[in-house]
Amino acid sequence: MKAEIPVMTTAIIGTGVIGSVIARQLASGGETLRLSSADNESARTLAAKIGRAAVAVDNRDALQGADAVILALRFTVLKGVIDELADQLAGTLVVVPSNPVTADAQGNVSRVLPKGQSSGKVVAGWLPSGARLAMAFGTLPADLFESASNRSPEPAVLFYATDDDHAGEEVERLIRTAGFEPVKAGGLAQSGRLEVDGDLHGLVVGLAEARSLIDGA
Numbered sequence: 076m077k078a079e080i081p082v083m084t085t086a087i088i089g090t091g092v093i094g095s096v097i098a099r100q101l102a103s104g105g106e107t108l109r110l111s112s113a114d115n116e117s118a119r120t121l122a123a124k125i126g127r128a129a130v131a132v133d134n135r136d137a138l139q140g141a142d143a144v145i146l147a148l149r150f151t152v153l154k155g156v157i158d159e160l161a162d163q164l165a166g167t168l169v170v171v172p173s174n175p176v177t178a179d180a181q182g183n184v185s186r187v188l189p190k191g192q193s194s195g196k197v198v199a200g201w202l203p204s205g206a207r208l209a210m211a212f213g214t215l216p217a218d219l220f221e222s223a224s225n226r227s228p229e230p231a232v233l234f235y236a237t238d239d240d241h242a243g244e245e246v247e248r249l250i251r252t253a254g255f256e257p258v259k260a261g262g263l264a265q266s267g268r269l270e271v272d273g274d275l276h277g278l279v280v281g282l283a284e285a286r287s288l289i290d291g292a
């Protein structure tokens with residue numbers, strides 16, 4: 076008799092540009108999704124497109140029965156949503172793809188944290204104790220994320236950073252489900268390497284090159 080593969084459920088809060096692409100790739104890898112967004116219209120539209128594997132709910136409902144949550148939010152709204160969900164996050168994998176940047180009306184992008192300050196460490200400080208944080212899924216622009224997933228014959232790498240071994244195992248499963256090969260860049264102190272302007276950002280590489288980039292740093 077074939078062993079049954081358990082269905083895993085991920086909440087994705089934020090169904091904008093990157094949240095939508097992550098949702099589609101996870102759903103095509105077999106993940107069940109609970110989606111939410113600010114006014115819920117984009118979450119409902121996305122859930123309808125994905126079909127049976129996804130439902131649109133509100134932020135707090137998204138966590139119900141979820142094995143993990145991906146906060147696909149702009150860095151500037153992240154803390155507010157974490158505060159809203161704080162009592163639900165203990166014991167949960169929290170995945171953050173956010174780059175700590177903002178853009179002005181002219182589209183000029185600037186970092187919202189002081190130079191050298193690790194965004195991963197800042198987000199970890201906002202989380203309640205017991206939440207397991209991995210910075211991941213924010214290293215590739217959405218179009219590249221979509222085109223590089225399920226690459227054959229050699230899968231493309233997605234880098235992540237965490238201080239927590241259990242979070243590492245969990246985020247590796249999600250990265251594989253989305254069609255990539257996971258590679259740990261380091262602890263949260265190294266999350267700057269994953270960001271816009273970081274040396275590992277925007278790279279579509281295989282495992283050997285990814286490892287040499289990590290080892291060579």
Ligand SMILES: NC(=O)c1ccc[n+]([C@@H]2O[C@H](COP(=O)([O-])OP(=O)(O)OC[C@H]3O[C@@H](n4cnc5c(N)ncnc54)[C@H](OP(=O)(O)O)[C@@H]3O)[C@@H](O)[C@H]2O)c1
Nearest residue numbers: 089090091092093112113114117148149173174213216217
């Ligand atoms: N875009 C990319 O290619 C890319 C690539 C890598 C990493 N990132 C990072 O990913 C993050 C998101 O970027 P994005 O381009 O996807 O932004 P975006 O298109 O503006 O999407 C942001 C999403 O957040 C939702 N949201 C805002 N406030 C919320 C709240 N209080 N509760 C629930 N949902 C809320 C919005 O809801 P509505 O839909 O209802 O407005 C929207 O779905 C950023 O930090 C960015 O640095 C982006």
